[in-house]
Amino acid sequence: MxxxxxxxxxxxxxxxxxxxxxxxxxxxxxxxxxxxxxxxxxxxxxxxxxxxxxxxxxxxxxxxxxxxxxxxxxxxxxxxxxxxxxxxxxxxxxxxxxxxxxxxxxxxxxxxxxxxxxxxxxxxxxxxxxxxxxxxxxxxxxxxxxxxxxxxxxxxxxxxxxxxxxAFNPVAFGTALLSREQARSWLGLPLATPVLGAVGRLVSGKGFLCLLDAFAATLVDQPDLRLVIVGEGPERAVLEARIEHLGLSDKVSIPGHLHEAATLYRAFDWVAIPSSDEGLGLILQEAVMAGVPVLVSELAVFREQLADTGWYAPIGDVGAWSQTINRALGASAERIAAAQFRALAPDQAWKDFSEATQALLSRRQ
The missing domain is CATH 3.40.50.2000 (Glycogen Phosphorylase B;)
Known part of the structure; x- marks a missing residue:
């Protein structure tokens, strides 16, 4: 073929x-x-x-x-x-x-x-x-x-x-993951500090401006929290200006597009995905497969994958996102990550994807 x-x-x-x-x-x-x-x-x-x-x-x-x-x-x-x-x-x-x-x-x-x-x-x-x-x-x-x-x-x-x-091959994906210590060292993060992560292209549809404002509000109750946004794009200057305006330069880092991003999820305690629209959301899959729980926008495509185990917040609602981040930091991340992993069912998802793809490519007239 x-x-x-x-x-x-x-x-x-x-x-x-x-x-x-x-x-x-x-x-x-x-x-x-x-x-x-x-x-x-x-x-x-x-x-x-x-x-x-x-x-x-x-x-x-x-x-x-x-x-x-x-x-x-x-x-x-x-x-x-x-x-x-x-x-x-x-x-x-x-x-x-x-x-x-x-x-x-x-x-x-x-x-x-x-x-x-x-x-x-x-x-x-x-x-x-x-x-x-x-x-x-x-x-x-x-x-x-x-x-x-x-x-x-x-x-x-x-x-x-x-x-x-x-879907991803769970075995191959898991083998490539760095440990929490390795990933934090790679990103220059202290081991004991709580870290919220986000990954995606720096464009308005990813909702990172809302996330920055929500993060700033959360610091009132969570002063030690850090935020890392991994990605690159045309909105970098806008995001950097907002970080400066909010006085978050020592709390937020944007290391750019990292080819190794998929190996670094365990550096984060939670991953936030505040997108306004997604076709699927590979970041959700990667984070959950790495054992890291996710906070996501209220989108049908995210409910399709996480059902009732997802932690959802309305699109663009800064107050709701701040409250959700606060609640998440007081919850058991390990327990929630396990529930989201079961809902995503990576092994079955990979099996279904593999079989459907092979049938699709081998189909004859």
Whole structure:
């Protein structure tokens, strides 16, 4: 089997998408060949193993058919078709953007099957309905990384969407984890100090401004608490300004995007995920698998995974987040982490994901 994996771009902004595609590709049948196209960015920014990479270095205007590039869409299709490996059987596409670019190429190539992976909510155009209805189910499968997202996409597109809830191999993930002492040493944190952690791209949708304000309010009752936000992004300057304004420079650190982030969760007593929207939330899975309890926004996709074991707070509600952090620090983190681990059921989740992925990739017309 030959698989062509088409990613929108490289870089830390797309790290979670890369992880999901690496998980899928890692479950292809033995001997399968994998090639990856990066429509934007470079291979150095794609820090997961996704086979041999071809960089296209295309602008957003060209990819989205803006301005004069709309007139050159047939020429772009011809370029992509000419570059397709002769033996490719499955095209794995990174969301709606990659689907819009590559699916038109497949109209006259009946031997290639496409799988489009939706990682989060997206804005649909009228032309998208025509695009997805152009292919029979034997040639096109739409999948979403959670049940919540699948229902949303299916409702919007009015076409079937398969649930492929992304999961990690528990054994491999656990083996790579650093101990609490090692992780705290790596991050330069004292062993005895209570630490709240957060991981994610520094963008408004991750809710880190709300978290900073809630953390500042919590310090009235928890003066020794520290906060570490692991990530990078365009809102760094905004967050740093808020930290300075709140006088938290000695209490909050933002060490940037760390390739080792998935090994460091045990440095934290709790992990906060104050996002306003998520397709799945890999950070939730990673933290719980590391034995660290999570505080999360009141999102359906988080309830899908944690049910009643989750500690939820309303999106953007600083007071509620501060109260939830305070309550968490007075509770048994070990007991709550164990309950959340049982709810997430990582072993069963990995088994289900593996079986669904293998069936998806091996499906024939």
């Amino acid at each position: 030959s698989i062509l994996n088409v990613m929108w771009a490289g870089g830390s902004a797309f790290a979670s998408v890369h992880k999901v595609h690496q998980q899928i590709l890692g479950l292809a049948e033995p001997g399968a060949s994998v090639n990856t196209w990066l429509l934007q960015g470079n291979a150095a920014g794609c820090k997961t193993k996704v086979g041999q990479v071809r960089e296209w270095h295309l602008s957003s205007a060209r990819l989205k058919g803006r301005h004069l590039w709309k007139l050159l869409a047939p020429w772009m299709c011809a370029r992509f078709r000419q570059a397709l490996p002769d033996d490719v059987e499955v095209l794995l596409l990174d969301g709606l953007g990659a689907a819009r670019v590559l699916l038109p190429v497949l109209k006259s190539l009946p031997g290639i099957r496409a799988v489009v992976v939706f990682h989060g909510s997206t804005r649909l155009r009228r032309a998208d309905y025509k695009l997805f209805n152009r292919f029979p189910s034997s040639r096109l499968t739409l999948v979403a990384v959670s049940q919540t997202l699948a229902r949303s996409v299916e409702h919007d597109l009015q076409v079937p969407v398969t649930v492929l809830r992304s």
